[in-house]
Amino acid sequence: MSRDAAADGAPSADDAAADDDSPAGPLDGVTVIEAGSMISIGTVGRLLADFGAEVIKVEHPETGDHLRHFGPQKEGVGLWWKYLGRNKRSVTLDISTEEGKVVFEDLVAEADALIENFRPGTLERWELGYDHLSDLNPGLVMLRLSGFGQTGPYSDRPGFGTLAEAMSGFAYLNGYPDREPLLPPTGLADGIAAMFSTMAVAFALYSRDANGGTGQYIDTSLIEPIFSLIGPQPLRYQQLDEIEERSGNRSTSSAPRNVYQTGDGRAVAISASAQPIAMRVFDAIERPDLKDDPRFADNEKRLENVEELDAIIQDWMDDHTREEVIDRFEEHEATIAPIYNVEDILADEHYQARDAVVEVPDDQLGTGAVQGVVPRLSETPGDISHLGPQLGAHNEEVYGERLSYDDETLAKLDAEGVI
Secondary structure: OOOOOOOOOOOOOOHHHHHHOOOOOOOOOOOEEEOOOOOHHHHHHHHHHOOEEEEEEEEEEOOOOOHHHOOEEEEEEEEHHHHHOOEEEEEEEOOOOOOHHHHHHHHHHHEEEEEOOOOOOHHHHOOOOOHHHHHHHOOOOOEEEEOOOOOOOOOOOOOOOHHOOOOOOOOHHHOOOOOOOOOOOOOOOHHHHOOOOHHHHHHHHHHHHOOOOOOOOEEEEHHHHHOOOOOOOOHHHHOOOOOOOOOOOOOOOOOEEEEEOOOOOOOOEOOOOOHHHHHHHHHOOOHHHHHHHHOOOOOOOOHOOOHHHOOOOOHHHHHOOOHHHHHHHHOOOOEEOOOOOOHHHHHHHHHHHHOEEEEEEEOEEEEEEEEOOOOOOOOOOOOOOOOOOOOOHHHHHHHHHOOOOHHHHHHHHHOOOOO
16 A cells, blocks of 8 residues: 555644554555545545545645535534545645646555546546546546436536436435425435445455455446336336335335324334334234234235224324333334434434434534444444545645645745645
8 A cells, every 4th residue: 555654744633543552554554645525526525535545635725625615614614624534634726727737647646546526527628537546547447426417418518416316216215205206405415425435446446455456447427326226117117017116105116105294293214124123013903803804914005005004003102202102112122213303313312322422523623423333343443533624734745745846846836726
């Protein structure tokens, strides 16, 4: 791997956790250059950094990643950036300039991976396409994440997660049958594409290092990963000539499955996708007689009579508080969960016991509560050393120590607006 062992000067405040006794992450020694902006590529970099990769985030000197100014802010500090910028080093660089191109080449020449989400053709316009960069670094793994992919008639279109959620079939399936399709409230397509992309980077690094392979580029779109998770829709259409329609909180595959209101005005979700679970639900709602009711004898019959079944369950819910409902279902080992908001999550003892949310010291926020590292590895777990750094916080460390640029060179690049 190409982490620069010579960069052993005094650690910055952001790197204080690097000196603790935590085991090295599974990607320790991997250097990743992250170029681009917003949620999808930021999530890839965050995941890689969580598990030990040294992720150097390249940002424009004037604007930085647009994520810094996106969504909720506290006194001008972007909370999306603090979350997705965690564990990364931030350097400023105008890649579109001739001098910036040279600096970018120097960064990539020493890296294991480059991850980017520029519009297709942008890096080629700057003469920084894969062919050129792989000549400089034959072992380079290059992730190219875009709205519609690097090929195809839509490849040159700008792409955002919302478009992918619309065109993938997700929005068409999401919502109630008597209402318009429903988009998710957050960057779902971006996050799914990022997870697929992170796996792909790990696959490519493994192929290169364990199997004697070479570097390669990865073409991920926003639209295809979320499409791959909506189930066997193409197969269903091809084999049965069926297009699945919106069903609200119900499932078209099993019943009961819905959200129900409890007597104290709260909500719970039930899923009984296996026959024994459905029978336990009948016990939990004090209606064991329903086990012998031909309307509800098996899953197919329950789906045919789902309106009546849901009405029976809801009538019972009306007479019980959420706490009573959950206790009753747990007593009978029937699957149920409360509908949580973030305040509920933070107060939940199970989330707390698993450190699902951790507080990280930050020089701008004081401390920041963020989701912990998942998944959990027993021997090489991930870690969070710091939240998203300020713009260009690591210019001197990366350019001076890693690339060995002298003070005069750095001053010149700064004066010319390159960094």
